Amino acid sequence: MAAPSDASTAPTRSKLTLKGSAKLVSEFFEFTINSILYQRGIYPPEDFKAVKKYGLTMMVTDDEDVKAYIKKIMGQLHKWVTGGKITKLIVAVTSKETAETVERWQFALEIHNKKPPSPTTPSKAGSAPPAADKPEAEITKEIQALIRQITASVTFLPQLEGLCTFNVLVYADNDSEVPAEWVDSDAKEVVGAEAVQMRSFSTKYHAVSTLVEYKMPGEE
Numbered sequence: 001m002a003a004p005s006d007a008s009t010a011p012t013r014s015k016l017t018l019k020g021s022a023k024l025v026s027e028f029f030e031f032t033i034n035s036i037l038y039q040r041g042i043y044p045p046e047d048f049k050a051v052k053k054y055g056l057t058m059m060v061t062d063d064e065d066v067k068a069y070i071k072k073i074m075g076q077l078h079k080w081v082t083g084g085k086i087t088k089l090i091v092a093v094t095s096k097e098t099a100e101t102v103e104r105w106q107f108a109l110e111i112h113n114k115k116p117p118s119p120t121t122p123s124k125a126g127s128a129p130p131a132a133d134k135p136e137a138e139i140t141k142e143i144q145a146l147i148r149q150i151t152a153s154v155t156f157l158p159q160l161e162g163l164c165t166f167n168v169l170v171y172a173d174n175d176s177e178v179p180a181e182w183v184d185s186d187a188k189e190v191v192g193a194e195a196v197q198m199r200s201f202s203t204k205y206h207a208v209s210t211l212v213e214y215k216m217p218g219e220e
Contacts (some may be wrong), residue, residue: 009100021205034060070110084111088171092188096163101188103214110207142201
């Protein structure tokens, strides 16, 4: 028996599982870190290559050392996202000369439909309400819009002065298992920061909002 020829009646796969949502969020973080490194000139353009993702051309590092570092971060990050243990990811851009944080990208992760805490565990106010299913095509459009905004941020962010490097910080739950190579860090705040709230995207299980803080040249 043949399937109906009318596309409007054909069933489509549009629902993400929790595992699929966690994978999507983790991949977004990985491609976004690469995009920030490229757009902000942390490494020279020749250290990157173009790949297709989300229907866009994305730049990812081709430097073996940087790739290994990001891969190591993402392996642990995915475990935390899957386990619902992470609330924020920070990409801090710091001056190599002064070690001062000059730019700070914050990705806040909100978890929907999370199991309620036990009676002995304090609950957080304003926890996310249950979210409805959302077609993957709609999620992809939201991610596209956010990545385009990150790409366009070079039009308003000040040019970075001197050589810079980056650090990835993760805000994880206190009961999270933390590998020995992960160390405690200060918040890498930008002193006297300007801030721009950017777009967000969400699935049934997760919502990611983005904020960039930066320091204007000459400000102390």
